Structures are given as structure tokens and as C-alpha cells.
Amino acid sequence: MWVCSTLWRVRAAARQWRRLLPASGCHGPAASSYSASAEPARVRALVYGHHGDPAKVVEGITRELFQRFAWIFPQLITAAISSASTVLKNLELAAVGGSDVHVKMLAAPINPSDINMIQGNYGLLPELPAVGGNEGVAQVVAVGSNVTGLKPGDWVIPANAGLGTWRTEAVFSEEALIQVPSDIPLQSAATLGVNPCTAYRMLMDFEQLQPGDSVIQNASNSGVGQAVIQIAAALGLRTINVVRDRPDIQKLSDRLKSLGAEHVITEEELRRPEMKNFFKDMPQPRLALNCVGGKSSTELLRQLARGGTMVTYGGMAKQPVIASVSLLIFKDLKLRGFWLSQWKKDHSPDQFKELILTLCDLIRRGQLTAPACSQVPLQDYQSALEASMKPFVSSKQILTM
Secondary structure (H helix, E strand, C coil), X not given: CHHHHHHHHHHHHHHHHHHHCCCCCCCCCCEECCCCCCCCCCCEEEEECCCCCHHHHEEEEEHHHHHHHHHCCHHHHHHHHHHHHHHXXXXXXXXXXXXEEEEEEEEEECCHHHHHHHHCCCXXXXXXXXXXXXXXXXXXXXXXXXXXXXXXXXXXXXXXXCCCCCEXXXXXXXXXXXXXXXXXXXXXXXXXXXXXXXHHHHHHHCCCCCCCCEEEECCCCCHHHHHHHHHHHHCCCEEEEEECCCCCHHHHHHHHHHHCCCEEEEHHHHHCHHHHHHHHCCCCCCEEEECCEHHHHHHHHHHCCCCCEEEECCCCCCEXXXXXXXXXXHCCCEEEECCHHHHHHHCCHHHHHHHHHHHHHHHHCCCCCCCCEEEEEHHHHHHXXXXXXXXXXXXXXXXXX
């Protein structure tokens, strides 16, 4: 009975590994510009097999760990490893198919959407087991013979969510990647594909804002919030940035203002009656960006000018957006939602590439920098996951490979 049970688990693990790791592509055309080393590559990946607390369900999986079970059924395990990870072991030229790209991951952040995906609370959930991470930057090591848009040495980021970036190396199809310039800072490239894109689209797509107009947002110290501050400043927009009160509020306020924030206020200050005097010296905002929900979103709505729009792109408070009937009727306010993955579905890959290049221009001009980051080696993923879920953490955790 024990043997049958163990055999079933081993076979299941083998099937999971065959699906999880990139296909070897041994049948495809040879790849170019790569010299295999004599020693097998040690590919590592952060994998979760079921949904739950990220600090508990994510495991650091290596080929060596999988080999620990070889003593049970040597032939079965050896065959499973061979079929599952040949490309990761040797990275021979023939292992990369005609339209494939072999990349080495350089850095990958831990975003709230990554946490939500692991928890099972996201609009897009990959088949399990899955490699965590939706964002990051990699360097091309080799390309297939049919690849025309990439070459070894290029930097690339994922074209869509769910690619699994918390790993050291991988083989992806060319269409799954977008080239980014390698002359921008590594942290900027690693955090380019999600938060700045979300910030830019929300500022551009919902209200026709002009220089001098104002925008109000909560969660202003988040990755999106910091990008909103900088992009808005580059567009000549004035920002009112709401944050939760905390012991080091002045330090946070100074840092956000150094990015271009005009005003930084706490949730408590936003609720005070004196806020009505706040807009004597600046126009009421026509756009509100909500990442919190609950009472915070209600207060954002109260500050909007007549006909204004509140865009919700997150729900950190895990509470519903509550809109006053009188505000909707008498101020004709609009409630919208934004999800970058849906925007990509509604637009062509070329339009997304254009967005990326626009943001890269801002980075080069010094108008858009990466959020405050803490670089953490991949093997220390446990502490990085835990830190990313703590309250009042203004530093994004970035896994380095």
C-alpha cells in the first residue's frame, strides 16, 4: 500500500515537472549564439502547488531537490528528470525550438498581484503547480532560428501575466517576450511592465486632463502610486496623495514630494471638514485613483469635481467601494475599473510595446524612477514574501538571480 501510494505521488510529481518546466524542444531547429558549458546549469524556481499563504505554499524547487527521491524508483525518477529538465540541465543548441528564446532572469519583483495570484484571489490564475511572478527582466542567452526580433544579450520583459518570473532561467516563445532597452537601470526594467503601465493608462484613458489639473489617489506610496506621482508631474498635473498615518509619516511625505507629489495627506486628514478649504488654492480633482476600497474610496469620491471619475484598480482593504447616492446623482460621478491584463487583451501587442517605449523615454529623462526597492537573493525568498505582506512597507521586494 505504501509502495503504491509513493509510486502515485512520484508519478504525479513527474507529470507536474514535465508541465511546469519549459519544453526541451529537442525536435526543433538549433539555436544560435550559445556555447554550452561543461557543467549542467542549476536552474531554480519558486513554485506553488496550491493556493494559500504565499510564505507557506511557495517552495524553492531545484533539480537537486527533485533528485532526492531517486532512491525510491531510480529508473522512473531518472526518466522523469531527463524529460522534464534536459533543457535546463545542458541548454544544448537543439534544446531551443525555432521560435523559442532561452533567457536568464536578472531580477523579478514581488507585486500585490503576485500575492493575490498565489492566494487564488486574482482574475487570472495559472494551472497548478506554477512558477510565481508576473514581472521581471531577463537577458537573452540564445534564440531559435525563426526568431527575428531578439538576439543574445537583449533585455526582455514578459508580454503578459502568468509567465512565471521567479526562476533563474527559462525557455519562452518569442511572442511571450518584449524587448526593452538595456541602457535603463536594472530595477527600472524589472518593475516596468506592471505598475508604471497601470499608472500611465489610468492617467490617460479616463479623463482628458490638461496641465494644471489635479488628481487624487490613495495608496500613494505603492508602486503604482509612486509611478502616478512621477508621470503626473511629467504631464504637468498636480497630485493629492493620500497615505495611511504611520510613525515615520514625515519621512514618507518628504520622499513622495521628492518624486513630484504636490500634497501628501493622511486618511485621517482627508476625513476632516477642513478639507473643503483645501481646494481654494487648487482645482478639485477630476480623476481619483483607488487602490484601497472601503471608507478610503468613499472619501476620494467626496473630493471629486462634478462629473469626475474614480478608477478602482485594487482593493487592499478588502472592503467594497461604497458610493453615496447623492454624489452619484447630484455630482454625476463615474465609477470605473482598470485591469492591465484586460487592457492588453483589448489592444495589440504593438500598442503595448509603444507604451513600454514611452515609459522608457521617461526613465531616460529622469522623470520616472523605480520604486524604493530591497534586493533579495532568490534563496531568501521566504523573508521577501513575508516582508512584501507587512503593513507600512514602502520598499518593494525584488528577487535577484
